[in-house]
Amino acid sequence: MNELEEKFGQIYFAVLGAVGLAFGAAELIASAGEGFTWGILDSSGAADPTFLPWRAIILLSAGFFYLSSVKDFAEIHQLAKAVLGSIMIWIVAGMAIWSRIASSIPGEETWFNSLEGFLASYAPPYCPEMFLLPFSLVIVYYILKEKEAER
Amino acid sequence: MGHPNVGKSVFFNRLTGAKVLESNYPGTTVDFTKGWMRFGGEDVELIDVPGAFSLEPKDRAEEVAVKILEENRDSVVICVLDASKVERGLYLALEIIERGYPVVVALNMWDVAEDKNIRIDAEKLERILGVPVVPTIAISGEGFKELVSKIKEAAPVKIEKIIENAGGVESAAVSG
Amino acid sequence: MLKVPLSVDERWNLIEKISKQTVEFGARKHTLKDAIAELTVKPLTGIPVAIAVLYGFWSFFIDFAGTLFTDGFMVRLFDEHWLPWLQSVFPGGLGNPFYALLVDAGHMENGVLVASDNCLESFGVLTSGFFVPFGVVLWAVLAFYLMFALLEDVGYLPRLAVLVDTVLHKIGLHGYAIVPTFLALGCNVPGVTATRPLETRKQRFMMITLLSVFVPCGAQIGIMQDLVPELMGWIFLTLVIGYLGFGFILNKIVAGKSPEIIMDVPPYRMPMLKNIVSKLWIRTSRFLLVAVPFVLLGCLIVGLMYLTGAMDWLATVLGPFLMSWFGVPGETVAPLIAGFLRKDLAVGMLGGLMEQGIMTTFQVFTSVVLLCIYFPCLATFALMLKEENWKEFLGSIASLIAMVLVYGGLIHLVGIMLGVA
Numbered sequence: 001m002n003e004l005e006e007k008f009g010q011i012y013f014a015v016l017g018a019v020g021l022a023f024g025a026a027e028l029i030a031s032a033g034e035g036f037t038w039g040i041l042d043s044s045g046a047a048d049p050t051f052l053p054w055r056a057i058i059l060l061s062a063g064f065f066y067l068s069s070v071k072d073f074a075e076i077h078q079l080a081k082a083v084l085g086s087i088m089i090w091i092v093a094g095m096a097i098w099s100r101i102a103s104s105i106p107g108e109e110t111w112f113n114s115l116e117g118f119l120a121s122y123a124p125p126y127c128p129e130m131f132l133l134p135f136s137l138v139i140v141y142y143i144l145k146e147k148e149a150e151r
Numbered sequence: 152m153g154h155p156n157v158g159k160s161v162f163f164n165r166l167t168g169a170k171v172l173e174s175n176y177p178g179t180t181v182d183f184t185k186g187w188m189r190f191g192g193e194d195v196e197l198i199d200v201p202g203a204f205s206l207e208p209k210d211r212a213e214e215v216a217v218k219i220l221e222e223n224r225d226s227v228v229i230c231v232l233d234a235s236k237v238e239r240g241l242y243l244a245l246e247i248i249e250r251g252y253p254v255v256v257a258l259n260m261w262d263v264a265e266d267k268n269i270r271i272d273a274e275k276l277e278r279i280l281g282v283p284v285v286p287t288i289a290i291s292g293e294g295f296k297e298l299v300s301k302i303k304e305a306a307p308v309k310i311e312k313i314i315e316n317a318g319g320v321e322s323a324a325v326s327g
Numbered sequence: 328m329l330k331v332p333l334s335v336d337e338r339w340n341l342i343e344k345i346s347k348q349t350v351e352f353g354a355r356k357h358t359l360k361d362a363i364a365e366l367t368v369k370p371l372t373g374i375p376v377a378i379a380v381l382y383g384f385w386s387f388f389i390d391f392a393g394t395l396f397t398d399g400f401m402v403r404l405f406d407e408h409w410l411p412w413l414q415s416v417f418p419g420g421l422g423n424p425f426y427a428l429l430v431d432a433g434h435m436e437n438g439v440l441v442a443s444d445n446c447l448e449s450f451g452v453l454t455s456g457f458f459v460p461f462g463v464v465l466w467a468v469l470a471f472y473l474m475f476a477l478l479e480d481v482g483y484l485p486r487l488a489v490l491v492d493t494v495l496h497k498i499g500l501h502g503y504a505i506v507p508t509f510l511a512l513g514c515n516v517p518g519v520t521a522t523r524p525l526e527t528r529k530q531r532f533m534m535i536t537l538l539s540v541f542v543p544c545g546a547q548i549g550i551m552q553d554l555v556p557e558l559m560g561w562i563f564l565t566l567v568i569g570y571l572g573f574g575f576i577l578n579k580i581v582a583g584k585s586p587e588i589i590m591d592v593p594p595y596r597m598p599m600l601k602n603i604v605s606k607l608w609i610r611t612s613r614f615l616l617v618a619v620p621f622v623l624l625g626c627l628i629v630g631l632m633y634l635t636g637a638m639d640w641l642a643t644v645l646g647p648f649l650m651s652w653f654g655v656p657g658e659t660v661a662p663l664i665a666g667f668l669r670k671d672l673a674v675g676m677l678g679g680l681m682e683q684g685i686m687t688t689f690q691v692f693t694s695v696v697l698l699c700i701y702f703p704c705l706a707t708f709a710l711m712l713k714e715e716n717w718k719e720f721l722g723s724i725a726s727l728i729a730m731v732l733v734y735g736g737l738i739h740l741v742g743i744m745l746g747v748a
Contacts, residue, residue, distance in 0.1 A: 050560070054382050061375030080362035084372065088379040095386035102390040106399030146359045155524070156593050172609060173602055174479035177591050181523040201523070211523040211531070237350055241342045249333065263594055266360075268353030276349040290599065310333065317344040 001145050006074045009142060013073070013082050016135055017066030020089070023128035024059030027052055042125035048099065055092055059128065062088040079142060086139040093133035096126075152216060152247065153231035154240055155202030158259045158289040162231060163199035165292055166299070171199055181212045183219050190299065198223070204239075206246045220247070227305045228252045229298070234264035234271060234286065244280075245310070253305035254282045257298055261286040279316040281308040360595055368489045368592070377490055380483060384474045391470040392463075392549050393556070401462035405446040410454055414442060428630040429453050434683055447554075447678040450633070456626035459550065459675045460619050467549020468614050469607065471513050476606045480598035484509065489592060498571055499533065499578030499585045507534055511542040514614060515707040518542065519714060528719065529583030533574065535711060536723045539703035540730055541570040546618060546671035551695060554678040558692050565696050569734050577726065617706050618669065625668035629661055629676070638664075652732070654739040654748045655694045658685060666698050668705050673698050689747045693738055701731045 001009070026036065026043040031052040036043055045052035065085030069078045104121035107113040113121075153159050155177035164171055167186030172179055184199045200219050201212035208214040220228070228247050232240030237258070248254050258264075258273060277284040283301035287294030333341065366372040410431070419426030421433050421442055431449040433440045443449035446458035478484050484506060492502030503524070511518025515538060522534045543551070543566065552559060578585070632638040638661055646657025658680055666673035674695060681691055703711065712720060742748030 048386075050556075051382065051386070054378065058375065058379045058382060061378075065372070065375075076357060076359050077362045077365070080359060080366055081372070083359065083363060084366055084376055088376065091379045091383040095383055095390075098387060099390045099394070102395040102399070105395060106403075111400070111403070143359065150358050154591075156591060172606055174476075174484075174606075177485070177524070177593070179479075181520055210526045215523075238342050238346050241345065242338060245333075245338055245341065266358065266594075268355055270351040270353060272349045272351075276345070279345055279348065290596075313345075314341060317341055317348070319344075 001074055001142065001149075005142075005145065009082075010070045010073045012138060013066045013085075014070045016132070016138075017063045017070070017085070019135075020059055020063030020066060020085070020132060022063075023132065024056050024061075024063055027056035027059060027128065031056060037125060040124035040126060041128065041131060043128050045127065048096075055127075055129065058088055058092050059132075062086075062132075076146065079146060083139055083143060086136040089129060089132050089136040093129040093136075096129050152200055152220065152228055152243065153202060153259075154204060154233060154236075154243065155212075157202065157231045157233040157240070159202065159231050160199055161289040162229065162257070162259070162287075163197060165289065165295060167197050177202060181215070183215060188299075190302065198226075203243065205243055206250070220250075220252075226252070227302055228254050229257060229302070230254050231257045231259050231289075234258040234261045235267050235269055237269075237271060245313075248280070248282070248308055248313070249310045251307045253307050255298065255302055255305045256280065256282060256284045257289075257294070258284060258286045259289050261294070262288050262291075279313060281312055281316070282306075364486070364592070364595055367483070367486050370490065373486070373490050377487060380478070380487075384478070387474055388467070388470045388548075389552060389556075391473075392466040393552055396466035397463050397549075397553055401458075401466070402445075405454070405458045405462050406444070409457075410443070410446050410449060413451075413453060424634050427451070427634065428627065432630065432633060443679075445682070447675050448682055450626065450630060450676065450679060452623055452626045452630065455672075455675060455679070456623045459669075459672050460546075460615070460622050463550045463553050463675070464546040464618065464671045465611070465615070467552070468513065468545045469611055471545040471548075472607050472610045473603070475509070475513060476603045477598055479606075480596065480602060482593045482595045485592045494571075495574075498574030500530065500574060501585070504534055507538060508542055511538045511544065512548070513545045513610070514617075515539055515542065515544050515703060516617070516710055517610075519707060519710050522714070526586055527583050529581050530585050532583075532715065532719050532722065533577050533581060535714065536577065536726055537570055537574055539707050539711060539723070540700050540727055541566050541573070543699045544670060544704075546614075546669070547674055547699065550671045550674045550678070554674065554681065555691060555695060558688075558695065561692060562695055562699075565738065566699060569700065569730070573726075573730055573734070581722075618671070621669045621705060622672045625665045625672045628668070629665050632664065633661070652739065653693055653697060653735045654742060655690050655697065656685060659694045659697075662694070662698060663701065666704070667702055670698060670704050689742050693735070693742065693748075696738060697731070697735050700734060702727070 023043065027045060030036070030044050031049070034044075045055070062085040065081045065088070069081035069085070072078050073082070100121050104113060104118050107117060156179070160171045160173045160180050163184065163186060164173060167188045171184050180199060180201045182201065186197050186199070187194045188197050189195075198219055200216040203213040203216040206217055206220070208217050230240070230244040230247060232244065244254060244256055256276075258271060264271065271286070273284045273286050283304050285294050285298045285301060287298060367376050413430045417426055417430045421431065421440055427433070428451065430451040430453055431443050432451065433442050434448060435441075446454045446462065449455055488502035488505045490502070491505050495501055495504050507518045507521040510521050518538050519535050522531045522538070525531045525534060551562065555562075629638070632641075641664075642657035642660045645660055649655050649657055649659060659677070662673040662676040662680070665676050677691070677694055677698065680686060686694070702708070711723060715723060739748055
């Protein structure tokens with residue numbers, strides 16, 4: 001990657017890491033007591049309270065991974081940390097989405113859900129993981145860049 | 152035959168169309184499976200054996216492998232080697248050659264070796280060993296056609312011949 | 328002149344000669360894949376990743392098997408359609424022995440025999456016998472093997488092994504033990520077979536014994552998750568403590584060595600859809616072939632024992648012992664008997680008892696754990712016979728009985744001390 005890309009990556013993942021830490025901390029607090037909902041962001045973990053502390057740990061770690069990758073970002077061992085951070089977010093966010101899909105298909109009284117019920121399953125609020133998901137995808141660009149360089 | 156996790160089961164499934172579990176970790180196959188493959192117009196039996204590091208068995212899975220080898224004295228052995236760790240694989244291949252089996256060597260995981268920047272002169276290896284040597288990538292099926300066509304060329308080789316080709320060997324007796 | 332076969336040294340010497348002429352090691356540069364591979368085995372970075380991976384595994388499992396298939400479709404299919412339909416068209420009716428055996432045994436409520444309203448209470452071969460494997464367990468097994476195949480093919484499993492190596496060393500096992508353990512979480516049978524690459528008899532003996540006692544299979548996990556989701560954390564915790572604790576003890580008392588196992592960590596690979604689908608098919612169909620006949624047979628045997636009064640007799644005879652030692656009621660005899668054949672059916676029967684409201688939460692917890700540990704299912708038992716010599720086999724059985732008595736009693740004791748029993 002060139003210098004500009006490295007600079008951008010550093011700033012970008014520093015911010016994303018900080019946000020990840022904040023979200024993780026919010027979930028950790030929520031799992032101990034009151035969670036907060038802010039607009040369409042819901043960190044109370046109401047959808048799946050059992051595993052909330054685990055998700056908090058994963059988010060916190062992902063945040064740390066991002067932050068620790070910032071220094072000397074272009075070096076592959078550092079970049080790898082950011083990649084792993086993103087992979088962890090993909091796992092938790094993917095499962096949050098999968099959970100919605102799984103509960104959206106069967107209906108309450110009927111075999112299959114009605115169209116309204118189906119769509120309603122995907123309505124906000126969303127958990128912090130789902131917010132981080134699109135932003136974590138930026139890493140794909142860097143992975144492809146690195147792959148290109150390896151050839 | 153070959154070390155654990157070099158792709159023997161993938162070979163087997165590819166060649167026979169059978170369905171044996173394939174996984175990316177050592178020790179997936181712990182028992183043997185027999186299958187049939189079309190070869191030069193006739194059906195030939197092929198046996199998938201558990202991975203073994205050498206012919207002196209250390210665990211149950213290796214025992215199975217060695218037993219099958221001994222029970223099938225007149226068969227051709229396809230030695231599957233991890234191309235990124237050739238030396239270890241050659242040890243087993245030499246043991247099998249010494250016991251007088253006709254051998255075909257498959258240098259599998261050729262792609263992994265390339266990734267690791269390891270280059271193997273397959274033709275030269277073939278000249279030294281005196282048995283067919285074919286680079287393969289089992290997962291994608293590269294090199295299979297060549298491998299199958301070379302099974303016919305497999306013949307027992309005297310180890311002395313290999314030593315001669317390699318330029319001699321220091322005898323253990325000399326070094327103590 | 329050299330002698331054939333060559334000595335080990337001579338062979339290596341020859342290989343060195345050959346490789347010098349044919350192999351060329353280029354400058355080795357770390358790739359991104361290598362860097363990731365490294366990070367996933369270092370504890371500081373590897374453990375968070377492992378948590379994320381296991382979380383993903385478990386979440387997928389719950390939502391696929393529980394939310395989508397079992398609760399979403401199967402419960403409705405079996406309880407609202409299949410059971411009422413059979414109850415209405417099957418000749419005999421409540422109280423008829425034939426009907427009781429095949430469709431619905433019913434249960435006593437205020438001295439009156441009433442019909443069951445779900446497929447766990449009914450205990451019939453055609454109702455419970457079909458609901459357990461097809462309504463619950465099939466989906467759990469499918470979900471488990473799908474995730475498992477993914478982990479296998481990516482190459483993550485050996486890395487998990489490296490991570491847990493230090494912990495398992497303390498109980499005389501090695502990181503490799505995670506492979507049979509993980510496999511056994513799908514089904515104990517392949518788990519036991521996967522102990523073959525262990526080098527010494529001691530290691531194999533320990534591994535087989537620990538697996539068959541403390542590792543619940545996917546079928547069992549699926550139905551437990553369906554019945555008592557809120558207790559799962561405690562159940563797993565209890566089992567893990569038992570696994571490590573008894574592993575530690577076995578390591579001390581069993582003679583023999585536990586040498587180092589050198590396991591290759593394979594490179595990460597992109598999984599291939601074709602391979603995953605074919606593995607899923609092989610394993611799931613194998614499961615169905617083994618499980619379904621045993622579940623049906625188990626239903627039949629338990630049903631017959633109820634009809635002939637043998638079950639009530641056993642409950643009266645064993646009841647006091649079960650109550651005083653483990654703190655569970657005599658009625659649990661029926662699931663315990665079914666558990667000799669299939670664990671999933673046994674847990675399902677426990678579910679039937681729960682719905683009749685005769686057990687406290689702690690008793691449910693204890694009996695679920697007891698069902699896990701008291702005896703391997705018949706298929707595993709048969710395999711143990713084959714894999715071990717008779718001395719080891721007797722040893723396995725003896726340690727199994729000892730573990731159940733000690734651990735089951737211990738759980739009861741802890742319950743009493745905490746005031747929940």
